[in-house]
Structures are given as C-alpha cells and as structure tokens.
Amino acid sequence: xxxxxxxxxxxxxxxxxxxxxxxxxxxxxxxxxxxxxxxxxxxxxxxxxxxxxxxxxxxxxxxxxxxxxxxxxxxxxxxxxxxxxxxxxxxxxxxxxxxxxxxxxxxxxxxxxxx
Amino acid sequence: xxxxxxxxxxxxxxxxxxxxxxxxxxxxxxxxxxxxxxxxxxxxxxxxxxxxxxxxxxxxxxxxxxxxxxxxxxxxxxxxxxxxxxxxxxxxxxxxxxxxxxxxxxxxxxxxxx
Numbered sequence: 537x538x539x540x541x542x543x544x545x546x547x548x549x550x551x552x553x554x555x556x557x558x559x560x561x562x563x564x565x566x567x568x569x570x571x572x573x574x575x576x577x578x579x580x581x582x583x584x585x586x587x588x589x590x591x592x593x594x595x596x597x598x599x600x601x602x603x604x605x606x607x608x609x610x611x612x613x614x615x616x617x618x619x620x621x622x623x624x625x626x627x628x629x630x631x632x633x634x635x636x637x638x639x640x641x642x643x644x645x646x647x648x649x650x651x
Numbered sequence: 652x653x654x655x656x657x658x659x660x661x662x663x664x665x666x667x668x669x670x671x672x673x674x675x676x677x678x679x680x681x682x683x684x685x686x687x688x689x690x691x692x693x694x695x696x697x698x699x700x701x702x703x704x705x706x707x708x709x710x711x712x713x714x715x716x717x718x719x720x721x722x723x724x725x726x727x728x729x730x731x732x733x734x735x736x737x738x739x740x741x742x743x744x745x746x747x748x749x750x751x752x753x754x755x756x757x758x759x760x761x762x763x764x765x
Contacts, residue, residue, distance in 0.1 A: 540694075578757050579741070627694055637683040637702050638745030638753045642694035 538562070540643035542628050548649045554616040557646045560609055561630030569640060570603055570613050571627040579627075585611065618650045653678045653744050655756035663762040670714075670729040672759045674742030677723060684725040685743040685753070686716055695741060701725065712736070737763045 541560040549555055561568050569584040583593040588605045596603070600619070605611040615622055625647050629640040658673040676682060683702050687695040699710025706718040712735075716727045725742060742756040 579755050629695075637700060639683075639685065639697060639700060640695075640753055642687075642696070644694045645692075647692075 540628055540630050540641055542626075542643035542646050544646055545644060546647045546649075548651065549618055550651050551619055552617045553650075554614065555618045555622075555648060555650075557613040557626050557628075557648070559611045559613070559628030559643060561611070561628070562632075562641055563609070565630035565632050565641070566608070567631040568605060568611050569629040569631070570611070571629065572624045573627060573645070574624045582613070615648075618648075620650045623648055623650050653682070653746055653752075653754040655742050655744050655754055657740075657742050657756035657759050659759055660757060661760045661762065663764060664732045665764045666734055667731050670727070670732045670736065670761065672727040672740050672742075672761065674716075674725045674727065674756060675723055676725060676742070676744040678744055678746050680746040683745045684716070684718060685745075686710065686714070686725075686727050687741040687743060687755075689739045689741065689758075691738070698727070698740070732761075732763045734763050734765065737761055 543558045566587050570582040572580045572582055582595045583603045584591055585605045601615055603613045625645045627642050627645045629642045631640050654677045656675045664670055685700045686698040688698045689695045698714055699708050701708045701718045709715045714729045716725050718725050739758050739760045741758045743753050745753045
C-alpha cells in the first residue's frame, strides 16, 4: 500500500514568494494533519482535518499560512508570502476513522528553505 | 488533558550497550502509548504501540517498551545498540475515547558510538 505522499520533498525559495506544499493521505483515512518540525520548537501541530473539514487550526502561526482539503485524497498547505523563519520540515500525516488508537501515519516530509 | 515528558533530549550509548529511552505521560483517561522513530531526512515511523492487554510490547528492530501504570511510564529499551539505531525517538500518548488526539514528547536523539 502507498503511504502518505508529500511533494515537493525539497523546496528552496526566496523571501516573499508563495509556497505550496501538497499531501495525498492514505486511501480510506479520514483525518489529515499538518505538522512543522524545527530544531528550536520540535514537532508542532499546525492544523488537522476530519472528513475534509478543518477542525483545529490554532497551531497555524500566522495569516500567511493557509491549508485546504478539497477532497479526501488531497490537501495543500500554502505560505504566502514566505519568510526565512518559515524554513522547516513540514510533515503531513493521516489516520483512519472509527476512533481507533489515534495512530498517525506520516509522510516523508517537505523540507522548505526560505532565503 | 494529556502530556508526555521524555527525559534527556540526547542519549549516547556504545554499540552493543543497552538502550534506555525514558518516557513519562499524563492522561485523564486510559492511554494509548506509542514510540515513533525518525531516521535522518525521513518521516516518523511507528516503532511500537500499547493499546490494551499485555503491558510489555515488542516492536520492530528489537525494541520493546513496558507500560507501567503505577509509574505513568512507557520506557523504550533495546538490549544491544546497533549503529543503525542512531535516530530521533518520539514518545506519544492518545486517550481512549472520542478524538484520540496524539500528543508528542519533545524527542530524544540517540547517538551510537562505535
């Protein structure tokens, strides 16, 4: 089975540019999570969706960040405009429905560098 | 409310030595407990999990963890470290019940010396 698929794996951009990160969750999973990982702050939950609906976006750092999930198989995280402090690894994770144990399945991450 | 504390952000062991990574949790409901491993430039991968039943849980790559309710701990061990075990390890907890949000600890970086 394919796992969580993220693209791009690496992105280098200049300050002020728009960045779009993409995620395809595991088929059949109904919850999707976006995390950010930095040396300073560790792993931070940015936002999560249940059945394509954003449930909690309290972790989104600023209005420059936005996330969408137009259907069950695709989500985007957008940063506009980007700043050097946004440099981090962004992870997408998905989880099956029915409660379960809460276990998350992570993608390989998108490493963003903003110059 | 849930929280996880991992004691020691960095642990260094010699190859062949015992690995012990500590994790303590708090949860207002019976917990599910997890250990994830993150190798360099990769995502987090499930190492093992405790849900119910046997309190000693075995995972991949020879790792195991024991759920101790009285101590609110879920320490990760491996009898003999291998160079390939060098990675970052995350302990996490979720609660039995609606929502089941996963709360992660701060991570422990394991270094293995030859």
